[in-house]
Amino acid sequence: MEILIGTSGWIYKHWNGTFYPQEVKEREKLTYFMENFKTVELNASFYRTPALSTFKKWHDEAKEGFVFTIKLSRFISHIKRLVLDDDEIRSVITYILQNVKELGEHLGAILIQLPPSLKSNNERLEKFLDFFTGEIKKLDYNPDIAIEFRHETWFNEDTYGILRKYNIAFVISDSTAWPTAHVFTAEHSYIRFHGPEKLFASLYSDEQMKWWADFILEHKEIKKFYVYFNNDEHGYAIVNSKKLIELTQQAG
Known part of the structure; x- marks a missing residue:
């Protein structure tokens, strides 16, 4: 079992002086981050897909074994809501996948986060995933894929069956909101x-982290866990991710 633990994003002004030493320049932050973690979830790609040159730059800067998870554009998940109704969404998907491929061995997963207002539509989901995974196969690479549902109507065996068909992970999210x-x-x-x-602004206790460490380690049938902390306020994500790394390494 491989356990990859990191944070959702690495550039936050409020991490200066708490996680990042004041002398660390903006362009040096990724390097510093990689000295502490093996993975990061890229939130910025949700709002704007980075250029091909940016992905190449990250690939060249990445340490051996470090991987990025890329959050899919909100244009696809929140505006188009997975509906493949025109050439624009198809071309956007192809553009994103072509750019992301530049990460090479440093690409871990692609995350699809759906809006809370999007209710279950398994026919739409399967049609989208069939196209999405088909485009990935055309580009001849094989990232892991995960999808986060935020409406309770998706929580059913039919949905889980579709995800299993395409080997796509159901995101286990922890919050009081969803x-x-x-x-x-x-x-x-x-x-x-x-x-x-x-x-995004509360701290998990050590006891809560111990429960999650045990949960992860109990499921030895899972080949790889991607784990990300999105509670970035006050640097809580740093504290919790480091604690979970410590606990899983101790037990492992």
Whole structure:
């Protein structure tokens, strides 16, 4: 079992002086981050897909074994809502996948985060995933894929069956804002921590982290866990991710 633990993003002004020493320049932050973690979830790609040259730059800077998870553009998940109704969305998907491929061995997973307002539509989901995975195969690379549902109507065996068909991980998300389930639908799993109380701005206790460490380690059938902390306020994500790394390494 491989356990990759990191944070959702690495550039936050409020991490200066708490995680990043003041002397670390902006262009040096990724290098510093990689000295502490083996993975990061790229949130910026949700709003704007980085240029091909940026992905190449990250590939060249990445340390051996470090991987990026890329969050798919909100144009696809929130504006088009997975509907393949015109050439624009298809071309955007192809453009994103071509750019992301430049990460090479440093690409871990692609995350699809759906909006809370999007209710279950398994026919739409399967049609989208069939096209999406087909485009990836055309480009001849094989990233892990995960999808985070934020409406409770998706939490059913029909949805899980579609994910299993395409080996796509159901995201186990932890927050007080959105529903969750501890479900495994692929050889890999994906966990997102949004904060135990206040969204993005609350700290998990050591006891809570111990529970999650045990949960992860119990599921030895899962080949790889991607685990990201999105509670970036006050640097809580750094504290919690480091604690979970410590606990899983001790037990492992």
